[in-house]
Amino acid sequence: MKMNVLVADPLADEGIEFLKEYANVDVKTKLKPDELKAIIGGYEGLIVRSQTRVTADIIEAGARLMVIGRAGVGVDNIDTEAATHRGIIVVNAPTGNTISAAEHAIALMMALARNIPQANASLKSGEWKRNEFMGTEVRGKTLGLVGLGNVGSEVARRAHGLEMKVIGYDPFVSADKAKDFYVDVRPLEDIFREADFISLHVPLIEATKNIVGPKQIASMKPTARLINAARGGLIDEEALVQAINEGKLAGAAIDVFCEEPCTQSILFSSPKIIVTPHLGASTAEAQTLAATEVIQQVIDVFQERPAKYAVNAPLIPAEDLPVMAPFVQLAQSVGSLLSYLGEGQLKGLHIKYQGEVAAYNTNAIKAVLLGALLSRFTGERVNMVNAALEAERRGLRVSEEKRAACENYSSLITLEATTNEGTATVSGTIIRGEAHIVQVNQYWLDITPTGSYFLFVDHTDRPGIIGAVGKIAGDADINISYMHLSRLKPRGEALMILALDEPLPEAQRQQVLSLSDVKAARVVKL
Numbered sequence: 124m125k126m127n128v129l130v131a132d133p134l135a136d137e138g139i140e141f142l143k144e145y146a147n148v149d150v151k152t153k154l155k156p157d158e159l160k161a162i163i164g165g166y167e168g169l170i171v172r173s174q175t176r177v178t179a180d181i182i183e184a185g186a187r188l189m190v191i192g193r194a195g196v197g198v199d200n201i202d203t204e205a206a207t208h209r210g211i212i213v214v215n216a217p218t219g220n221t222i223s224a225a226e227h228a229i230a231l232m233m234a235l236a237r238n239i240p241q242a243n244a245s246l247k248s249g250e251w252k253r254n255e256f257m258g259t260e261v262r263g264k265t266l267g268l269v270g271l272g273n274v275g276s277e278v279a280r281r282a283h284g285l286e287m288k289v290i291g292y293d294p295f296v297s298a299d300k301a302k303d304f305y306v307d308v309r310p311l312e313d314i315f316r317e318a319d320f321i322s323l324h325v326p327l328i329e330a331t332k333n334i335v336g337p338k339q340i341a342s343m344k345p346t347a348r349l350i351n352a353a354r355g356g357l358i359d360e361e362a363l364v365q366a367i368n369e370g371k372l373a374g375a376a377i378d379v380f381c382e383e384p385c386t387q388s389i390l391f392s393s394p395k396i397i398v399t400p401h402l403g404a405s406t407a408e409a410q411t412l413a414a415t416e417v418i419q420q421v422i423d424v425f426q427e428r429p430a431k432y433a434v435n436a437p438l439i440p441a442e443d444l445p446v447m448a449p450f451v452q453l454a455q456s457v458g459s460l461l462s463y464l465g466e467g468q469l470k471g472l473h474i475k476y477q478g479e480v481a482a483y484n485t486n487a488i489k490a491v492l493l494g495a496l497l498s499r500f501t502g503e504r505v506n507m508v509n510a511a512l513e514a515e516r517r518g519l520r521v522s523e524e525k526r527a528a529c530e531n532y533s534s535l536i537t538l539e540a541t542t543n544e545g546t547a548t549v550s551g552t553i554i555r556g557e558a559h560i561v562q563v564n565q566y567w568l569d570i571t572p573t574g575s576y577f578l579f580v581d582h583t584d585r586p587g588i589i590g591a592v593g594k595i596a597g598d599a600d601i602n603i604s605y606m607h608l609s610r611l612k613p614r615g616e617a618l619m620i621l622a623l624d625e626p627l628p629e630a631q632r633q634q635v636l637s638l639s640d641v642k643a644a645r646v647v648k649l
Contacts, residue, residue: 125146126167131154132173134194135413138415160180164184168191168424170191170417171193171200174200175200176200177202188209188211190211192214194413195220198215212424212430212433213434214417214433219414220409224274231397231399232322235350235374235397236261238258264320267292267309267320268289268291276306278322280304290318292313294468294500296468297468298468315340316344318347323335323351327355328500331500332357333356333357335359336359340371340372343372345370347372348376350377351376356381358377377397443483450480454491454551458538459649460549462495462499464564464579465542469519472520472522473539475524475526476534478527489510492538496538497513532561535552547564548563557571565611566611568620570620575649576622576624577622578592580592580641583615583616589606592635596627598631601623603623604622632646
């Protein structure tokens with residue numbers, strides 16, 4: 124018997140015809156929330172784009188729903204948590220618009236290099252001013268890519284064909300993997316300092332908001348040009364416009380905005396800034412590919428096959444839930460903490476399960492560890508379905524080890540990251556049902572990641588240093604809820620951890636770094 128699928132937003136005809144071979148399909152667009160809620164109970168599948176909001180109420184009304192598909196990348200319009208609680212799989216199409224987005228970034232770069240929009244407008248206004256639109260060749264120039272995921276890697280391949288030198292930053296793509304698409308992996312500051320063209324390909328998350336600010340813009344060449352076809356909010360727009368107006372930057376091309384639709388912006392004020400209305404995925408081919416990609420996954424779910432790009436992880440079996448649920452929460456903290464501590468280009472990961480937890484299926488723990496580690500910079504969701512795929516795509520070696528014995532705890536989970544600068548390790552356990560971080564690198568300790576912010580300070584143990592750090596926090600009116608110190612020996616290497624009620628501002632972090640014997644200071648959000 125065929126399942127019933129509701130398509131609630133416009134979808135490519137090719138995709139709908141494909142879906143009709145496997146399901147009964149109703150296309151009903153522009154439904155109001157109450158209208159959608161009233162009819163969703165008759166469907167096993169729901170497919171949307173960005174217009175329709177799939178709220179918890181609608182999900183609750185979808186008593187027969189098995190799968191919700193988003194024909195595109197983002198799933199902000201779908202309550203994935205509510206879907207997960209109901210056992211409904213949410214799938215998206217993260218690669219359908221990859222080529223279109225990459226080509227648009229290249230098109231913006233070429234338009235910047237040759238002043239095409241400005242020349243077009245001038246000529247159509249009756250002017251013939253060839254000398255005012257002198258451009259530059261991209262051949263032989265350096266393209267800096269911030270983010271080497273699906274789109275960034277495709278931009279790199281095309282830039283290589285244009286005879287450009289390509290350098291890139293992405294701490295979660297191995298240097299060997301980056302060579303496959305002709306990229307020399309470099310630190311982020313090198314990208315801003317050396318590139319002639321800089322193209323952004325990261326999501327908008329806490330770690331990337333205003334990733335291009337006044338400091339980064341000041342480090343760029345005055346002849347550099349900046350391209351953003353990824354997400355609004357990655358660039359300090361006022362700083363960008365000021366730099367261009369003052370001749371400290373040659374130009375920019377922007378396809379995305381903080382609020383969309385956008386018809387008024389400071390970016391519109393400069394003739395050296397090219398703007399387009401979020402056209403990255405606006406090709407007929409991309410729309411067809413996105414529709415086909417999500418529809419294939421809907422069919423896979425109906426036929427009890429794993430969906431390639433499931434956004435939410437399947438639920439843990441009910442019989443394992445009492446034991447495994449705390450460890451899944453612990454894995455979130457372990458992976459997140461390691462994302463702050465690891466330095467350099469990530470090469471491989473090793474996961475060790477010791478004690479009672481080793482006797483269980485640990486796929487959910489592995490998925491959460493990888494997801495927490497990767498998502499702080501990439502924003503990508505990693506789950507039991509795609510964990511291995513995401514690691515492989517980024518050229519990361521992931522190994523696992525299980526040991527029935529555990530010396531000091533009933534169970535212990537350890538995540539170790541190997542980079543080109545060394546290794547970083549975080550271990551955690553469950554004590555009385557609560558997550559505890561018990562090891563950071565060579566230091567044994569005990570902190571509960573229940574607060575929002577922590578200050579990790581690597582230093583040489585000496586009298587007065589704890590008080591000095593505490594005074595800096597106190598002078599900034601930042602309350603310390605508790606403090607933990609672990610040292611290898613008196614007056615030797617040590618790690619100080621302060622649990623803070625609020626994040627320590629950057630100015631105060633720099634004050635901590637300026638203290639004698641302090642080697643590193645990191646503000647961590649868990």
